[in-house]
Amino acid sequence: MSLLLLSLALAHVVSAPHQYKDKESVGVDPTMATIVVRSNYYTGIELFRKVEAMDRASWDSIRQDAYAKAAKKYQRALKTYETDIKMWNSGSSYDRQLLRSKPVKPAEVTLDTIPMAPIELDNYVGVGRKPFVAEDTAGMRTFIVKVVPGTYYLAGAPNPMGAIGVGTCFCMGTVGFTVRPGQLVDVGTVRGPPKDFYAPATFTPPAAGAAALPQLAGRVAEPATIFAAGKMANFKATPVTRLNPVQGMLGYDRDVPLDVANGGQPIPAVR
């Protein structure tokens, strides 16, 4: 059990993204994936990795472990309470003076009372405004990030300091892509309004050869296969918005995201 927990904890550490600096060359890591992404949001860009069965198993395991510890603590507190309440009820003024006040029964511990953040919060990959590998005069920054392989969604702009009203969530319509181990992909460009986290952002899909960056040392980032994605929950309680329609890919029927590439079907929510 503890070995499993250790390996799961390590998996969490390993999953932390690495954001390359402009003078850093991008090596090849066959177990990880590398993405090139551009954003003009002053806080950077945020990705959300789809919660896979393995992630859920990891989270459940940590939760069960926390529950087991809390349950043991609860049992000890309950025993103390039972002893104390017996003393209190004996009516001895000496005992009552010792206890000072009537003992309170500890609240029962269940899996649901364990204070643990939703699993989804573990799967956000915040790409901060720095470091970046390039920036144009309009403030569009290019980021190279090493991430755990998987399916990702463009989730919005991060809120690094937790300030209320900063950052945004493309909760009401976005796009996603899948990246495999060892792969180097360009996932395109997000252009948001400079100071308005509620206004829709414009996504430009990657073009072949757009990511010819010196940091890649001759390697070519292939354009990722981008797909339209549905709504997401606002786990980080930031302002919400969505991507503007993307020609041939993402459309809307009022607020309902549509998969234009596949006949305009409504897209199920991201889970």
Added chain:
Amino acid sequence: MPNIKFTPTAADESDYVKYFFFNRADTDFATAYADIAECDNYARGRPAGRAGSNAVASAVASQFGLAGGIIGGMIAGAIVEAQMASDRRKLRRGIMRTCMGFKGYSAFGLPKTLWSAFNFEEGSKQTEEDHRMGFLQMQAKIASGPRPTLGEIL
């Protein structure tokens, strides 16, 4: 049905940005309620957002605390909390306007006194679930009712 009839004053109009409701033509109550509830969920977010905000408040408050002692820290903490409550109210308004706007609803302003009868603000504390549901139902009733004749926010 809550009262939304009033004669606007200049003060009312300047507060439309804070006190508003929604309406959309050809919308039934069930649809309006589902729409408002969905946007309310976005506005509520998740505790993680609040935890982050509290961390910032604590950090700022502790800076004041170091400089000005315990009392200074408490005063700074209260000021920070008041600012945070104001920011949370603003965030909720922004999310509701954006979300309902994507759904095709128009927003209409009204005086705070009328607005308070079927709306709630969440600055320092959360609204209890049964009260929240009651307010959202009243909002849905108006959102699916006749189109208001004044106060549209463009």
